[in-house]
Structures are given as structure tokens and as C-alpha cells.
Amino acid sequence: MSVLSRHQIDLLKLPIIGRIARMRYGRLVFQLPMLLIALLLIYDGFTGPQKAAENLATVVPWVHYRGIIVLALLLVGNVFCMGCPFTIPRTLAKRLSTRGRRFPRILRNKWLAIFSLFAIFFLYEYLDLWASPALTAWVIVAYFVASFVLEAVFTESAFCKYVCPLGTFNFAYSTTAPTQIASRSFDICRTCVGKECINGSYSPDTVIRIDQIPTAIGETVEKTVTHSPQGIPGCGTLLFVPQMKSNMDCVLCMDCVRACPHDNVGLMLRTPGRELNEPDAWRKTWDMSFLVIGLAFLGIINAFGMVPPVYQVMQDIARTLGLANAGLPDSTIEWIVLMLLFLFGVVLIPGALTLTAAYMTRQVTRTHHKYRQRETVAAFAPAFVPLGLGIWIAHYGFHFLIGALTIIPVFQNFLIDHRITILGTAPNWSLGGVSDTGFVGMVQIVALMGGFLWSMVIAQRIAFRLYKRDAMPALLPWALILLTMVFVCIWIFRQPMEMRGTILFG
């Protein structure tokens, strides 16, 4: 059981935020503005100027959303999933749903989500989503469609838990957040009959149940619990609150809060990244390990894709493989070369490094009989979370800092385009962001080094917990990987930025 609740601060007891979060339609308070923004982006993406710098569909997601979300995950939690507009049609989807089957067992893991992350970042580079308002709008439309279809077909929130790349990214890094859903009292959960937090309080017909709740002094009290068509669905990602030890898979929808008949679920403050030091909070499976390790390496590849050396590397790969002389169109060559870069950078290299590190750790500590390869990788996987988040903050934070105010002239331009001049008759294109590159560089260094140091602390604790006196030799291979990653990142972020949509291989 989670040990959060006893003396922790419950944010849901705050006067305004808590009240809104506990309201039946409280989530809509966050979702509706996001829905309006999403619709605006789709509209401008399809009908507005097709220059990325002048269209809301490219400015908002690729500059502001990315920059804000990584900070929000670290400082607050998974607030975007809380306000996710893509699940608003789920009520209609549920009405259209037939028998409501479960998601196929073979897919009930993170591999599909990892694939979708890989795919969205690959397409981001290959199709130059960052440069195309229309394509970005199509991505947003695709999110709505995919969420709707999966909600209609399956009983659980399969899109959120098993597919959505945005949500998967948020899940992974919400593990560093200072908040977590938890029970206020385990005694109440222990005696709860209906477990409405996961089962929900929805029923097609009204059912009234009278529970006999034992008290501490040996008596019982009666608690009337009503299930009805106005009830709240249980946790869509099938998390059972009293057993929650992690933010993984929690979308902060607050359905558990609203469904609990005993008002026993809260959003508790906790030590940031607490679960990174709790071995029981992580599933010791390959998919979970590869998710957090692969995401960190994906951050490196994503940043590498924006600096000049990547174009030379791509052309060298094409030349080495003879693709340039094979008569293939540049777009096909780019697809092949990018895929190779992604496969090596996100799959093969991290896989090889971590498997080698796990093997070396087991050998030097003579624990190859005690801990399997999978368990060793899984044990050290949480250590990659802080550095991964640091890499993403350094990258996305850069774009956000230098372009935070660009949304103003873009929005002015949007209004003027529709003959609305309340914000002026001409966009103020001089608005940008932080112009002091030294400051931006310092922010990046702080993010990278902060993430690296935090990762090292976690890795060291893991090593001491598992290997006692052999902790230092056990730690060494993992420390080398983390150190190499941060050095590579510092080198990448030193490079001047150069984003090209067209690469010629001839």
C-alpha cells in the first residue's frame, strides 16, 4: 500500500482547486479551454498561412505546449492529461460502444505506446511537422479520431494507457512530480465494499447499497452508497487507489475522487520523484524499462536532429550505403537514413548499452544467479528518468524561452486575418522571447546537470540497496552511460541550430 496519505498535504482540500477537481464535471473546467484551443489550432492549421512562424497550429504545440508541459510535469504533475481534450468525446463513444471488450491481452503493455512514441518523433523529423501547420493540424485530428475509436471499442481507456504518445511521455516524467493520487485512510479502503475508485459508481439502473463500515472502536456504521446512471466511471486506466505507488498511467482525471463514496481519495503532495527510489513502484518488465531508457535517448536524437552535424551524418550514411547512387528519390533516401538513425539511436544503442551494463553489474557483483538480466535493467531504469527529463527541458525549454512571446503577433495576425483589430492593426513581429543566449545556455546547463546529478543519486541508491558493499563497481557501468549521455547532450546543445526541411543526397 502507498504510504503517502497519513500526514501529507491534500491539494484537493484547497478551497478553489479542490472544489473544482471534485465537481462532477470539474474536469471539463480544464478540458473545455483545451478543446477550444485544439479546435482553433485545427482551424488555423488548415486555413491559415502555411508558414510555421505565422500559424497558431505550429507555434502553440511546438513552442509553447512542449515547453510548458515538461516544466509542469516536474513542478506539478500530469496536468495536460488532466485537461486532455481528446477524451471529451468519450462519453459519446461509450454510448456507441457495443459489448465493450477489453484491450487485447497481448497489447496490454507499453510496447504499443513505445512504438507510437517512436512513430510520432520519426514522422516529426521525416514529414517536418514542425514546419507544417496543415500536417500538425492533421496530427491533432488523428488524436481525436484514435481516442474516440478506442474508447468506443474497448471498456478501459485503452488510448490513454496503451497508445497515446503524449500521454506515455507524460506518464514517464510524471514520476518526478511532487503530487500523487492516494488514499486518505487505508482503514476506509480496507473496509470499502464496492471499491468504486476502480469499479465506478455508474449503473444503468439505480442501485442503493448499505455498507456496514467497522470503526476503530469495534462498532459499525452504516454508509449508503448509490449507483446510478449519473454515477462516475471508475479509473479508466484501471488503477486501484490504495495500491497506487506511482504516477505511471495516472491521467489525473479525478474519476476516483468523484466516484469514492467515502471521500477518501486525495491528491497528495509528496517528495518529488519519490517513486524513483521505490523499487516496488516499477514493474520489472522489459517494456517499462525500455520506455524510460528509450525516452531519454529519444531526447538526444530529437535534439541532434536540429544541429548541422546531423545533415552530414545523414549524407555520409546515404553515401556509405550507396543510396545516393541507387537512383532513389531524396525523400526515400531520407526515410531510410532517418529510420536507421532512429533505430540505432533509440533502440539498438540504448539496448546494447543497458544490456551490457546489466551484464557487467551482475558479473562484478557475482549476482548473476540472484538477479536476472531483466531485473537488473528494471532496477536501474528509474535512474534514467531525471536525466531524460533534463534533456527534454533543455531542448524544449530553449524553444520556449526564445519564442515565448511569438504567440502574440501570431494571434494578432490571426485576428487581423479575420478583420478583428482589437489587438492592433498590425502584428508586432518584434516580439520573441529571451534574447540573452547566455541565459538560455545557462538554463540548459542547469537542466542537464540537475537531471544528471539526480539520476546519479538514484542510481547510487539503487546500487547500495541491491549490492551493499559491491555498490560502487555495480554502479560504474550505469554511471558511465549517464555521463556519456550528458556529455553528448552538452556537445549537441553547443552546436548552432540549423533546421532544414530539405536534404539533398545527390
Add this chain to the structure above:
Amino acid sequence: MHGSVFTRLLVLLLLFTIAGCRESAQETETPDDYQMTLDVESDSVGETTLLVTLLNAESEPVNDAVIDVKGDMNHAGMVPVLGSSENAPEHGVYRVPFNWTMGGEWILVVTASLPDDTTFSEEFNINITAEDGNMGGMDMEATEEAESALGNVAALAPFIPDCVATEEPQDGDITEDCSIPEEDKGGSFFPPGGG
């Protein structure tokens, strides 16, 4: 039910109409009786001059236009660079001072305004190589200089409240210089410098 469907169709029609009426949807391409070309003096990061040539249908130079240039990068979040022709053109060639602030693909919109209020624009895509630019401002070369140079106390200027020795002591003398250069002041931990 029918009223509801009709209302939805009406809203859709209205949306399409609004979208079609967007000013950005109104093309202002170069009329057939003019031709505009663009050359650049340098395709590397830094200051440069754009050479905009404007000719009429008879391929004769047009020397009475005002040329404005707006340069955006192909990705969002960058401040556009604006430029205008300053001096009188020669043989229809307008010189526009410009600054490639970053490497990558640029989209230049060149607008010509004629005395008869005719205005038209052309879009040009240009690839700029990043030689001297900074991506995230991590001026590590300057940092290395600061770390290696024993007397380079100016690098730590933001953190030094009082006058300090800024020159290597010679023959036992210590020279104090409280006039820290302006460019070394400010909130940046890393001293400003090139590439």
C-alpha cells in the same frame, strides 16, 4: 431533428465562408507585367545584403519601388527579420541590408510597393549554413577561455561586488581596475563572445 441538422450545416457553411474570407487567403503574387528575382551576398549566418531585382514586362528595370523583406525561419518560435531597401536602386537592383540570425531554411517574403499603389509579393526559400550561430547560447568556448585564463576576472564580473585586480601583477605591483567593460556586465554567467 431536421432543424438541428440544418443548424449544423449552416454553422459549417459559415465556418467555410469565414475561412475563405481570411485575408491571408487572398493571393498577392507578382503580376504578369513584373518579374522579381532575389540574390544574396552571403548564405552564412550573419549580416548580409539581399539583392532584389525588379523588372517590368519588357525586362526594363523598375527603379521607383519600395522593397520590404520579411524573413521567417521554417520553424515556429523565431523572431522574423525585417529589412527594407535603403538607397536608390541601380538598374532595378535594390540592396536590402539583412541579417541571417540562425542557420537553416529561411522563407523570405519580398514585397514591392509601387507609386501607383500596386503591391505584390514573392516568396523565396533560402538555405543558410550555421557557421557562427549559437543554438542555446551555451558559449562554451568563452567558458573555456574564462576558466583557463588566470587573470580573466572579468568573466566573473557579475559575482564580484568590488574592485579587483584585473591584470597580472608585475614586479610585485598589483593594478586595480574597477572599470569593468560594459559588455562583460549583465546577468550572463558566460561572458559574451563569438561562436
